[in-house]
Amino acid sequence: MKAIQLNNISLKYKEVTALQDVSFEVERGELFGLIGPDGSGKTSLFRILTTLLLADSGQAAVDGLDVVKNYKEIREKVGYMPGRFSLYQDLTVEENLNFFAAVFNTTIKENYYLIEDIYRQLEPFKTRRAGKLSGGMKQKLALSCALIHKPSVLFLDEPTTGVDPVSRKDFWGMLKKLKQQGITILVSTPYMDEAALCDRIALINKGKILQINTPENITANYPRPLYAAESNDNYSLLKELRQNPKVRSAYIFGEAIHVTLNEQLTMNNEQFMEITPTIEDCFIELLKE
Numbered sequence: 001m002k003a004i005q006l007n008n009i010s011l012k013y014k015e016v017t018a019l020q021d022v023s024f025e026v027e028r029g030e031l032f033g034l035i036g037p038d039g040s041g042k043t044s045l046f047r048i049l050t051t052l053l054l055a056d057s058g059q060a061a062v063d064g065l066d067v068v069k070n071y072k073e074i075r076e077k078v079g080y081m082p083g084r085f086s087l088y089q090d091l092t093v094e095e096n097l098n099f100f101a102a103v104f105n106t107t108i109k110e111n112y113y114l115i116e117d118i119y120r121q122l123e124p125f126k127t128r129r130a131g132k133l134s135g136g137m138k139q140k141l142a143l144s145c146a147l148i149h150k151p152s153v154l155f156l157d158e159p160t161t162g163v164d165p166v167s168r169k170d171f172w173g174m175l176k177k178l179k180q181q182g183i184t185i186l187v188s189t190p191y192m193d194e195a196a197l198c199d200r201i202a203l204i205n206k207g208k209i210l211q212i213n214t215p216e217n218i219t220a221n222y223p224r225p226l227y228a229a230e231s232n233d234n235y236s237l238l239k240e241l242r243q244n245p246k247v248r249s250a251y252i253f254g255e256a257i258h259v260t261l262n263e264q265l266t267m268n269n270e271q272f273m274e275i276t277p278t279i280e281d282c283f284i285e286l287l288k289e
Helices: 042-049 071-077 093-103 112-125 135-147 165-180 192-197 215-220 234-242 279-287
Strands: 004-013 016-026 031-035 057-062 078-081 153-157 184-189 200-205 208-213 226-230 247-253 256-261 271-275
Touching: 004 042, 016 042, 016 057, 016 208, 031 165, 031 192, 042 057, 042 153, 042 184, 071 078, 078 135, 093 112, 093 135, 112 135, 112 165, 135 153, 135 165, 165 184, 165 192, 192 279, 200 215, 200 279, 208 215, 208 279, 215 279, 226 234, 234 247, 234 256, 247 279
Parallel strands: 031 184, 031 200, 078 153, 153 184
Antiparallel strands: 004 016, 004 057, 200 208, 226 256, 226 271, 247 256
């Protein structure tokens, strides 16, 4: 039995299509990433899987339970960390955690081993109100509250958005440890560099799945040579490249311009070398198909 199954899930908000025939499966104990920009349908999909929203069509199951027929059982078995901080800001760290434990008829003591590594960092601030915590600490508290009832599947919707790089790194380290405890994790993120930290990923845009595979296989299957070009004036070079009929695509990527070609091109006075594609390069390439 798969931890998560989706078959042709579709959803519209009035005239806007949020999800288009989305289908994929997540194995038990897998760290699966849903990767895409803001507005691509990630949150809508999470809300359907956590029984907070009904799809217009298609079927979905979590832990073998139908998201429509068995919504009560699913709510008892999963952990959900929404993209926006949603804990009680006027309650302290400790009060929030005690509250969520009580909601699920458990205690902090009973499942402390699940959150020990995280809560150890929060403990010095346990009497501080949640609304007064830093972004990184709010993130850790929200994760602790989502874990306190020992969920079988953990849904994390853009958990590192707006968080500093150090906290982002720490957070992904925590996810690796949770995975070792057998918890299935579905995480969404707009950050393409985080894709490499997942077992498998689904690239999504405008509600449609573009590709599903391991990060390594996605980059290995990039369909053509990719080059990086640099000059003292990258914007002038970008304009020049885009006007050249031999150039298939050219876009700014950090301090360089990433380029694909229709035919061989000789550059003058610039560095122009073949490079290994990133997940972001693959995403951009898929958008052209």
